[in-house]
Amino acid sequence: MGYVILGDVLILFGAFFGLFGSSSALTALFLESSTSSFFGMTIAIAMLIFFTGILMQFSALKRNRIFPIIALVLSVIQLFLYCAEVLRNGFNWWLSPVQELLNSPETISQIGSFAGIAVLFALILLPAIILPLTKKGIK
Numbered sequence: 001m002g003y004v005i006l007g008d009v010l011i012l013f014g015a016f017f018g019l020f021g022s023s024s025a026l027t028a029l030f031l032e033s034s035t036s037s038f039f040g041m042t043i044a045i046a047m048l049i050f051f052t053g054i055l056m057q058f059s060a061l062k063r064n065r066i067f068p069i070i071a072l073v074l075s076v077i078q079l080f081l082y083c084a085e086v087l088r089n090g091f092n093w094w095l096s097p098v099q100e101l102l103n104s105p106e107t108i109s110q111i112g113s114f115a116g117i118a119v120l121f122a123l124i125l126l127p128a129i130i131l132p133l134t135k136k137g138i139k
Contacts, residue, residue: 003060003133010053018046041085048078052126059133068133075126082123091116
């Protein structure tokens with residue numbers, strides 16, 4: 001039951017990350033901002049998080065070995081994509097266009113950095129959470 005709830009959390013977080021990240025990238029694109037937020041990478045990470053959540057639910061409900069292995073591979077891929085984007089643009093890359101629109105970009109930068117670090121830790125822990133599902137498999 002816990003993996004189903006974790007899958008729900010991942011689905012909601014994927015939608016949240018996609019909404020904020022892609023809207024920031026679209027804002028930068030339409031306002032011709034100087035930030036280098038990449039729309040495709042944001043959508044790719046959000047979709048991977050979303051599908052990892054769905055696969056977590058399938059693997060918890062159906063005792064099949066393929067679902068947790070695919071979820072594990074997707075979680076490792078999204079970790080590498082997020083780390084590559086963090087190394088290129090910083091922890092608050094998905095909120096950087098919002099900084100230019102608001103009056104206090106320092107506050108948004110601090111919030112974005114803390115949220116980015118929290119997301120990084122969650123993505124690092126996600127494969128460790130999925131790994132026990134791969135060992136359960138078919139009984």
